Amino acid sequence: MDKSLLLDLYELTMAQAYFVYKPQARATFDLFVRRLPKNRSFLVACGLEDILQYIKNWKLSASSLDYLRSLGTFSEEFLEYLCGFKFSGDVFAMPEGEIFFADEPVIRVTAPIIEAQILESFLLNTINLQSAIASKAVRVVLSANKRVVFDFSLRRTHGFDAALHAARSSYIAGCYGTSNCLAGKLYGIPIAGTMAHSFVLAFKNELDSFLAYAETFPKRSVLLVDTYDTKNGIKNAITIGLYLKEKKYNLSGIRLDSGDIVSLSKYARVMLDKAGLKYVKIFASGNLDEFKIRDLLRRGACVDNFGVGTNMGTSIDAPSLDVIYKISEVTDASGKFIPAMKLSKAKVTYPGRKQVFRVQNNSGKFTRDILGIAGEGLPGKQLLKKVIGRGRIIYKSPGVKKIREFTHSNLDKFPSSLKNISGKYKYPVLISPKLRSLRSVLSQQLRNNKIN
Amino acid sequence: MDKSLLLDLYELTMAQAYFVYKPQARATFDLFVRRLPKNRSFLVACGLEDILQYIKNWKLSASSLDYLRSLGTFSEEFLEYLCGFKFSGDVFAMPEGEIFFADEPVIRVTAPIIEAQILESFLLNTINLQSAIASKAVRVVLSANKRVVFDFSLRRTHGFDAALHAARSSYIAGCYGTSNCLAGKLYGIPIAGTMAHSFVLAFKNELDSFLAYAETFPKRSVLLVDTYDTKNGIKNAITIGLYLKEKKYNLSGIRLDSGDIVSLSKYARVMLDKAGLKYVKIFASGNLDEFKIRDLLRRGACVDNFGVGTNMGTSIDAPSLDVIYKISEVTDASGKFIPAMKLSKAKVTYPGRKQVFRVQNNSGKFTRDILGIAGEGLPGKQLLKKVIGRGRIIYKSPGVKKIREFTHSNLDKFPSSLKNISGKYKYPVLISPKLRSLRSVLSQQLRNNKIN
Numbered sequence: 001m002d003k004s005l006l007l008d009l010y011e012l013t014m015a016q017a018y019f020v021y022k023p024q025a026r027a028t029f030d031l032f033v034r035r036l037p038k039n040r041s042f043l044v045a046c047g048l049e050d051i052l053q054y055i056k057n058w059k060l061s062a063s064s065l066d067y068l069r070s071l072g073t074f075s076e077e078f079l080e081y082l083c084g085f086k087f088s089g090d091v092f093a094m095p096e097g098e099i100f101f102a103d104e105p106v107i108r109v110t111a112p113i114i115e116a117q118i119l120e121s122f123l124l125n126t127i128n129l130q131s132a133i134a135s136k137a138v139r140v141v142l143s144a145n146k147r148v149v150f151d152f153s154l155r156r157t158h159g160f161d162a163a164l165h166a167a168r169s170s171y172i173a174g175c176y177g178t179s180n181c182l183a184g185k186l187y188g189i190p191i192a193g194t195m196a197h198s199f200v201l202a203f204k205n206e207l208d209s210f211l212a213y214a215e216t217f218p219k220r221s222v223l224l225v226d227t228y229d230t231k232n233g234i235k236n237a238i239t240i241g242l243y244l245k246e247k248k249y250n251l252s253g254i255r256l257d258s259g260d261i262v263s264l265s266k267y268a269r270v271m272l273d274k275a276g277l278k279y280v281k282i283f284a285s286g287n288l289d290e291f292k293i294r295d296l297l298r299r300g301a302c303v304d305n306f307g308v309g310t311n312m313g314t315s316i317d318a319p320s321l322d323v324i325y326k327i328s329e330v331t332d333a334s335g336k337f338i339p340a341m342k343l344s345k346a347k348v349t350y351p352g353r354k355q356v357f358r359v360q361n362n363s364g365k366f367t368r369d370i371l372g373i374a375g376e377g378l379p380g381k382q383l384l385k386k387v388i389g390r391g392r393i394i395y396k397s398p399g400v401k402k403i404r405e406f407t408h409s410n411l412d413k414f415p416s417s418l419k420n421i422s423g424k425y426k427y428p429v430l431i432s433p434k435l436r437s438l439r440s441v442l443s444q445q446l447r448n449n450k451i452n
Numbered sequence: 453m454d455k456s457l458l459l460d461l462y463e464l465t466m467a468q469a470y471f472v473y474k475p476q477a478r479a480t481f482d483l484f485v486r487r488l489p490k491n492r493s494f495l496v497a498c499g500l501e502d503i504l505q506y507i508k509n510w511k512l513s514a515s516s517l518d519y520l521r522s523l524g525t526f527s528e529e530f531l532e533y534l535c536g537f538k539f540s541g542d543v544f545a546m547p548e549g550e551i552f553f554a555d556e557p558v559i560r561v562t563a564p565i566i567e568a569q570i571l572e573s574f575l576l577n578t579i580n581l582q583s584a585i586a587s588k589a590v591r592v593v594l595s596a597n598k599r600v601v602f603d604f605s606l607r608r609t610h611g612f613d614a615a616l617h618a619a620r621s622s623y624i625a626g627c628y629g630t631s632n633c634l635a636g637k638l639y640g641i642p643i644a645g646t647m648a649h650s651f652v653l654a655f656k657n658e659l660d661s662f663l664a665y666a667e668t669f670p671k672r673s674v675l676l677v678d679t680y681d682t683k684n685g686i687k688n689a690i691t692i693g694l695y696l697k698e699k700k701y702n703l704s705g706i707r708l709d710s711g712d713i714v715s716l717s718k719y720a721r722v723m724l725d726k727a728g729l730k731y732v733k734i735f736a737s738g739n740l741d742e743f744k745i746r747d748l749l750r751r752g753a754c755v756d757n758f759g760v761g762t763n764m765g766t767s768i769d770a771p772s773l774d775v776i777y778k779i780s781e782v783t784d785a786s787g788k789f790i791p792a793m794k795l796s797k798a799k800v801t802y803p804g805r806k807q808v809f810r811v812q813n814n815s816g817k818f819t820r821d822i823l824g825i826a827g828e829g830l831p832g833k834q835l836l837k838k839v840i841g842r843g844r845i846i847y848k849s850p851g852v853k854k855i856r857e858f859t860h861s862n863l864d865k866f867p868s869s870l871k872n873i874s875g876k877y878k879y880p881v882l883i884s885p886k887l888r889s890l891r892s893v894l895s896q897q898l899r900n901n902k903i904n
Contacts, residue, residue, distance in 0.1 A: 002635070002637075003612060003634070005633045006606070006616075006632070007632075007634075008604070008606055008607070008631040008645055009631050009633055009636075009643045009644060009645030010631065010645035010646055010648060011649055011787040012633065013645060013647070013665075013669060014647055014648060014650075014665075016668055017651070017664050017665050017668040017669075018654070018695040020664070021655075021663075021664040021667075022654060022655075023655060027650075029650065038798065062634075063473065063637075064634075064637060067633075067637040068633070070731065071643070073669065073672065087540060090753060093747060093895075112808045117648075117650065120607070120648075121607055122612075124607035124608070125606060125609060125612065125615060126611075128608050128610075129609075129611045129614075152460070153572050154459070154460055154577060155456070155460070155572070155573050155576035155577050155580065155775075155777075156576070156577070156580050156772040156775070157581075157610065158581045158610035158611065158613070158614035158617075158766070158843060159577065159578075159581045159610065159613030159614045159616075159617055160458050160574075160577065160613050161610070161611030161612050162581075162610035162611040163577060163612065165611055166613075179460040179461050180460065180461075181457045181458070181459055181460070181464065181516075181520070182453070182454065182457040182458045182459075183459055183514075184461075184519070185454075185515075185516060185519040186453070190637045191461045191523070191792030192461060193460055193461030195462055195466055196462060196466060196569075196572075196781075196793050197778070198479075198481065198777075198778065199469070201481060201782065201792040201794065202470070202474060202477060202565055202779060202792070203474075205850070205901075212472070212473040212474075213465075213466075215472075215473075216465070216472055216473070217469075220525065228795045229795065244830075254581045257533070274752060278790055285625075288850065310772050314772050316772070316773075318764050319767075319768055320608040320611070320766050320768070321607070323607075326649070326650065327649075327650035327653045327654060330653065340653040340654070341653070342679055342680075343635040343679070343680045343681065386772045449657075
């Protein structure tokens, strides 16, 4: 499958018009989120690795070129240009795991305008999915308050690409692992699983099913106890736990997937402990999200591990980010970059080549961000790093484990209210006076001159 | 990438336990949706074609087998079994485009229990995505009341697999085409596009940008008129429309992407008509969904074509279906199928091998569905058709165009209230007396005998 053709038709039609009318033009595009979704105080950047691979490998296949030719829309000269297409520009980006806010560019592309345009669809699609899931998953992880969270979302994510990236993004956000074997293989993420109700139903009775499973995996059995009657299931799991104990094995856990998790988990904990099975972990699953987990823990649920699926893997309360890719400057006939901006009602953008400055106080805590002009001498950590220079990738991913650590060590430097899942805290993102003034001057100019 | 490894770890651990303890067991699994999401009166089945390909091509790669071996969880005998795995069972399914309701099996698998189990994750993931999007898109199409709807969702769908299937599913649901070039190529769907704000911004002024585009694509230009000032944009588009007319070309359309679409579209229609450009279509886009489209049309918006993205391509109000895969019968030691069911609170399922019977009245209209036992002599069209027999695919997809026609000709046979996007209408789905009695007898038996 030719992923290079995964683009909106208009990227190519605009590119052909540029090819004819603006062959020399260069431009800068910002990829950013216009507004944070409800319930989100911050977002977690995710998707850069795939974007770099995409840019590096962009090459239309012969059959894709034939397909485009068959549309009768494109000139032979332009198709030939596409055939030899190689990205030659610069890309600045926030590293994966970085925390970001509305209006802050996550990716900034400066390149021949055709090249920058052709990347649009894939860049948006990739950052949208991966950052949406990472930003949801980090909330689930925070709500679990140091308990283990597993990604169990494969069956309800949007296709196989989403399933893989839900596993990777939620791992980066702090999940402990995933149920998804292919994600485990591709990304080196720990994988985990329990058993399904169908397994219990396939045997003459529950105890037989537990025994078969425990005999097959004496070192790693998590028994699902709610198929018929949960308290009875717990009793059967204890029988198996004691049986394994005699054979010098530890039953890994039991799983509660329905009913009142608070009272059932307390009951299970007491019964397991009484039976001398203190080491047996209690898993909870079943339509969980950050609010339900917080509530369970506040009400004293004795849960060690959470399996979270649908709500996390689809970022159900905000399945997409308001992510856009906007031109911020373009060269004039002499090759000089001129700032650009839209004036559409409620969709006005910030012009010019920008940088995000994150200001720290004396104790190393972040106090505010400033969206300014690149090269403007502002204090603070500059969040956009060069990842591609003249078409060459210069960023090396530290790998998912390091990114995962970075996400949380980074998060610890923000005011603690940021981590409150209520999402009410607003971290200050200021606009530098220079950028503010550029925008107001340009806006006035446009109103006067450009419209006609 | 080895899609055969795209499964939850527990599918494989359960499979290994079956391999040891139930090597001869056969079982039937139903894939169905437990509850319709809010705003949905019905769902559209979609995803079968990918499922058939998946089953046909299932083969773990050498590196996937190595990965599984490296986990230290699986026996060599079982890995060898996996290496030679070939699905040998029967699959019944609703054809793509079929209308279905809660509790009705969309897929029914009868096979050696290991084989049926291993399919679970992929089957759920596939039906979930594709049916969720088709079921959302059909609502958007219905709300547009015969006007043209395009899928513009690529940039906000969950990864590339979702982007492709959003295009295909929404086409099946009645969209006219997609902006997604790769989907156009792979599925033979019409593709379409307009221009972006960045294109307008890249030129000295709006009129220059329109002219460059129109000169490049005189036969297929849709001009985006809201970058600076929409009324002025419409004026500029008319200038281009008249210029093209002189050269014997028709301007295809203008696009409104912000502001008050009702008044702007009325204004544009009047101005275009006055200028002798009655044939120029008006496109509307910008965060549309079925409710906004209905509202625009009720308020008299003069829109011919709608471009719908995020809300449709993520099925934003219901990004996942409550789709599950449940065992309904399993063989005993003698090889006889015995019905199975869960008793978990609020998650009780229907046992036995089932069929969905759709009853028609004398004028060919559907009046109700009956969920019954397969082979039960009930009246009506049987919705589950055999698609795989003893491992061999016997279903031939009619292709997306025919499926698209089927969706709507089929929908026309339901009571017209079904098509109301309020989602309040409840189509009657009855349970046959035989199935009801099987469930109650089995439920009693389980309570008495099986739990302990």
